[in-house]
Amino acid sequence: MQKLLLLGDExxxxxxxxxxxxxxxxxxxxxxxxxxxxxxxxxxAHEHGIHSKWSANEKTAMETALGMSYAGKRAMVCxxxxxxxxxxxxxxxxxxxxxxxxxIVVSAxxxxxHSSQNEQDSRFFGKFAxxxxxxxxxxxxxxxxxxxxxxxxxxxxxPVLMRITTRMAHSRAGIVRREVRKQNELHLPSDLRQxxxxxxxxxKRYKHLLNNHAHFISESEESPFxxxxxxxxxxxxxxxxxxxxxxxxxxxxxxxxxxxxxxxxQYPLPKKLIEKMADDCDEILVxxxxxxxxxxxxxxxxxxxxxxxxxxxxxxxxxxxLNPNILADALGKENTFGLPIPNLVVGRPxxxxxxxxxxxxxxxxxxxxxxxxxxxxxxxxxxxxxxALHPYEAINSCVDMGASITMAKGAxxxxxxxxxxxxxxxxxTHSGMTGLLDAIVEKTPITVLIxxxxxxxxxxxxxxxxMGRLEDICKGLGVEEDHIRVIRPLKKYHEDFVQxxxxxxxxxxxxxxxxxxxxxxxxxxRMRDKFKNKPTATP
Amino acid sequence: xxxxxxxxxxxxxGILSIAAVIGYTxxxxxxxxxxxxxxxMSQRGGxxxxxxxxxxxxxxxxxIPFGQADLIIAVEPLESLRYLPxxxxxxxxxSSSRPFNNIYxxxxxxxxxxxxxxxxxxxxxDADTMAKxxxxxxxxxxxxxxxxxxxxGMDFELLENAIRFIFNKKGEPVVEWNLRAxxxxxxxxxxxxxxLA
Numbered sequence: 096m097q098k099l100l101l102l103g104d105e106x107x108x109x110x111x112x113x114x115x116x117x118x119x120x121x122x123x124x125x126x127x128x129x130x131x132x133x134x135x136x137x138x139x140a141h142e143h144g145i146h147s148k149w150s151a152n153e154k155t156a157m158e159t160a161l162g163m164s165y166a167g168k169r170a171m172v173c174x175x176x177x178x179x180x181x182x183x184x185x186x187x188x189x190x191x192x193x194x195x196x197x198x199i200v201v202s203a204x205x206x207x208x209h210s211s212q213n214e215q216d217s218r219f220f221g222k223f224a225x226x227x228x229x230x231x232x233x234x235x236x237x238x239x240x241x242x243x244x245x246x247x248x249x250x251x252x253x254p255v256l257m258r259i260t261t262r263m264a265h266s267r268a269g270i271v272r273r274e275v276r277k278q279n280e281l282h283l284p285s286d287l288r289q290x291x292x293x294x295x296x297x298x299k300r301y302k303h304l305l306n307n308h309a310h311f312i313s314e315s316e317e318s319p320f321x322x323x324x325x326x327x328x329x330x331x332x333x334x335x336x337x338x339x340x341x342x343x344x345x346x347x348x349x350x351x352x353x354x355x356x357x358x359x360x361q362y363p364l365p366k367k368l369i370e371k372m373a374d375d376c377d378e379i380l381v382x383x384x385x386x387x388x389x390x391x392x393x394x395x396x397x398x399x400x401x402x403x404x405x406x407x408x409x410x411x412x413x414x415x416x417l418n419p420n421i422l423a424d425a426l427g428k429e430n431t432f433g434l435p436i437p438n439l440v441v442g443r444p445x446x447x448x449x450x451x452x453x454x455x456x457x458x459x460x461x462x463x464x465x466x467x468x469x470x471x472x473x474x475x476x477x478x479x480x481x482x483a484l485h486p487y488e489a490i491n492s493c494v495d496m497g498a499s500i501t502m503a504k505g506a507x508x509x510x511x512x513x514x515x516x517x518x519x520x521x522x523x524t525h526s527g528m529t530g531l532l533d534a535i536v537e538k539t540p541i542t543v544l545i546x547x548x549x550x551x552x553x554x555x556x557x558x559x560x561x562m563g564r565l566e567d568i569c570k571g572l573g574v575e576e577d578h579i580r581v582i583r584p585l586k587k588y589h590e591d592f593v594q595x596x597x598x599x600x601x602x603x604x605x606x607x608x609x610x611x612x613x614x615x616x617x618x619x620x621r622m623r624d625k626f627k628n629k630p631t632a633t634p
Numbered sequence: 635x636x637x638x639x640x641x642x643x644x645x646x647x648g649i650l651s652i653a654a655v656i657g658y659t660x661x662x663x664x665x666x667x668x669x670x671x672x673x674x675m676s677q678r679g680g681x682x683x684x685x686x687x688x689x690x691x692x693x694x695x696x697x698i699p700f701g702q703a704d705l706i707i708a709v710e711p712l713e714s715l716r717y718l719p720x721x722x723x724x725x726x727x728x729s730s731s732r733p734f735n736n737i738y739x740x741x742x743x744x745x746x747x748x749x750x751x752x753x754x755x756x757x758x759x760d761a762d763t764m765a766k767x768x769x770x771x772x773x774x775x776x777x778x779x780x781x782x783x784x785x786x787g788m789d790f791e792l793l794e795n796a797i798r799f800i801f802n803k804k805g806e807p808v809v810e811w812n813l814r815a816x817x818x819x820x821x822x823x824x825x826x827x828x829x830l831a
Contacts, residue, residue, distance in 0.1 A: 268668050437749045
């Protein structure tokens with residue numbers, strides 16, 4: 096079969112399509128977005144009725160995928176690592192209910208925070224939920240693991256977590272496809288109480304999950320993705336998780352590592368293989384992208400058992416993404432280095448595009464607040480977070496999806512007046528609505544700007560669930576009609592915008608201002624797509 | 635044959651198109667390829683880079699180690715300097731001399747160009763003017779690709795075929811001006827590489 100050149104994300108999507116996927120559920124989030132987009136563009140998916148529309152947030156995505164699994168079909172749910180926090184409730188509980196049709200949860204971590212607010216390690220969530228975890232080291236494995244993962248999920252009726260990182264998600268390589276498997280027929284769980292987590296049932300289900308743990312370890316021990324490679328120098332054994340294997344091999348161009356190597360691609364950890372390494376080697380070097388999860392487990396809190404090296408003892412930096420040079424250092428190999436970066440080189444942070452509607456919104460907001468002490472604008476996750484930077488310096492927080500409104504409410508409760516929230520349209524429907532309801536219930540004096548650019552811009556312009564619904568949602572939640580103000584953020588309306596802001600900042604209740612103008616990138620994309628809007632990916 | 639290439643520029647300048655042309659050519663020759671890209675927030679006018687590795691043998695890491703890049707191909711001069719730690723001792727830096735000035739503290743362009751001129755193996759060319767002469771300013775990235783062509787170890791005709799394949803959907807004029815841009819870049823490199831060597 097001919098090789099397909101795919102991003103890691105795309106390899107996962109292609110794997111899912113070929114493994115009999117019936118539906119993919121997700122909210123866009125770098126670096127996971129392209130998985131769902133690939134299915135959305137797939138002609139095969141269209142022809143076979145495979146669901147691929149965006150969900151309102153990761154929690155609804157996870158729950159919907161669980162529902163599809165309940166109905167016996169194979170489902171995938173994809174998110175960035177912090178999305179798994181949002182989906183944590185259904186995710187953890189799905190391990191107790193178990194699955195029916197195969198269910199894979201893909202969580203894309205972002206070590207070094209290329210596009211995120213933290214670098215949390217999703218493997219901890221998998222361990223926490225007690226589900227099997229798969230971690231590919233290359234695009235072919237990513238593709239193969241989806242087939243394997245769905246089979247594993249259906250063998251034990253358990254959701255499987257697939258953990259990838261930015262580098263895996265956004266790196267391209269050739270993959271060879273397998274034959275396409277048909278979708279499952281609709282079939283209900285054999286026990287119709289399996290998904291009813293009443294305490295009496297949940298206790299039984301939890302015991303069932305705990306009993307399965309030994310099986311999951313056996314599966315890991317037999318897994319094609321966990322491989323023990325012998326080496327003649329047993330002074331050190333090396334455990335490499337996921338992509339770390341590639342960085343290790345980069346340091347041995349002839350492919351011969353003198354040390355025993357344990358390549359990990361499936362968790363819980365394969366006990367027998369770890370035991371073998373512990374028996375054979377004087378010390379163990381653990382190399383993993385993300386947190387030192389395996390290292391901590393093997394080392395123990397007091398570090399008085401096995402001799403283990405890794406991120407905790409400084410052999411490898413405590414934070415940040417791995418690379419071949421870090422491995423060279425850890426192995427005591429000589430590193431190469433090019434030329435130093437000249438001092439004159441300055442950073443070039445991302446910025447709001449020329450013509451972006453947010454620029455007009457921030458200019459108006461800054462002017463309306465100019466007579467007041469700075470530091471009263473709470474913001475959120477999206478392109479508009481760039482308003483924190485020069486030259487706007489207009490916002491004072493960015494924490495998690497939806498936190499702008501609730502933090503503004505908290506500050507207002509503390510006596511800050513006026514308190515302002517700035518949130519995007521898609522972020523609002525993701526997680527802002529419930530916080531707004533809190534403020535409405537208490538008539539808290541906050542001014543909320545919902546920057547409506549008619550798209551989910553930062554992740555590349557996906558459909559926004561808020562489209563055409565914002566005023567109705569706000570009215571429905573209970574915002575007074577007089578205090579829902581819509582303005583077109585353009586230079587020529589600047590004075591009007593400032594006046595609206597001043598009026599609403601003075602109002603001692605909940606105001607919502609909706610500056611509405613389409614994202615400049617989205618307009619351009621829409622115009623281009625007009626001429627070539629045809630599905631591209633084929634099975 | 636193995637080439638490790640750093641592609642550098644500002645979001646939206648078309649470094650992924652350069653990668654696509656080289657990648658397509660490599661695959662047509664049955665080579666292995668790994669290409670790590672930047673997606674997400676940085677694409678909003680921030681610095682972007684891509685690690686492109688092609689080889690007749692299997693490739694281990696998605697990332698090029700420091701000091702081992704055969705080429706830095708940059709469509710913007712300030713960005714070309716950001717990745718110098720990756721350049722190998724005999725590696726070449728090929729960059730456009732035209733600044734993309736979207737930051738308030740952009741350094742003095744003469745100082746940037748002088749820093750590039752201090753690098754042992756470099757080519758500096760006004761890709762914008764050459765692209766305009768070839769038919770469109772949009773082809774500046776392909777001018778830079780053309781200037782890199784002599785260092786890629788690939789037949790020039792194969793690169794031309796890749797241009798035809800990749801830009802085919804956009805119509806014949808786009809293919810034509812990109813082919814002219816590619817050729818203009820290559821001719822510049824052939825001439826100046828000799829002068830410098």
